[in-house]
Amino acid sequence: MGLLERLNDDMKQAMKNKEKEKLSVIRMVKAALQNEAIKLGKTLSEDEELTVLARELKQRKDSLQEFENAGRSDLVDKTKEEIHILQLYMPKQLSEEELAEIIQQTIAEVGASSKADMGKVMGAIMPKVKGKADGSLVNKLVQQYLA
Template identity: 75%
Template sequence: MTLMEQLNQDMKQAMKSKDKEKLTVIRMVKASVQNESIKLGNKDLSEDEELTVLSRELKQRKDSLQEFKSAGRDDLVKKLETEINILQEYMPQQLSESELEAIVQTTIQEVNATSKKDMGKVMSAVMPKVKGMADGSQINKLVQKHLN
């Protein structure tokens, strides 16, 4: 089942159960996917492209969440946390810390990285392997830790 099919099915279910928050998030994600489809000129997006859109939506909300927390906007923090939880239902299973660490170590060996100067090389090799399954900042910290 493609992401759009899943979103349509979940949207119908949210309408039936009168879950306004979930319905709003699903509509936003559908719009983002459709906009990306138009932008790329494809009728259907690949699974990878859909994952990119979902990751972007999730990242935007996480960034906003930090801003609202620092501004003391608890009303908006709760709303965004709910949206993040709904979006994570559509994301692939997240990798554990140990799995990520193993991928980072393997990649460092593959690209023969020895110092922090090689950070870009390592990051560009790791990110496609863990796309959608891990947060970029978490990967960045692990790469820095292993390149010391």
């Protein structure tokens, strides 16, 4: 089942169960997917759908940080709920150990030896872990291994 089909099914279920927050998040994701499809002028591939989902998730995480810094507990709770709902549609996240293994393999593949090779390593790793790992965590681990 494709992401849009899953979203439509979950949207119907959320309406029946009167889950306003879930319904709102699903509608927002569907709108973001439709906007991206219009912008690209074609139906989105699974990879492109994943990119849109990851972008929405990242926006929520950034907002969460800002709300916490501002002491807005009302918005913090709402944003945490949105993040939780969005994560239901993301692929299973890699553990730090699995990620470390991929990073070490990639460093060996590209022959990286210093922090100067950081861009080369990140460019090779990100397509492999797209949607399965947070970019900032990947960046932090790559820096550790290249130090």
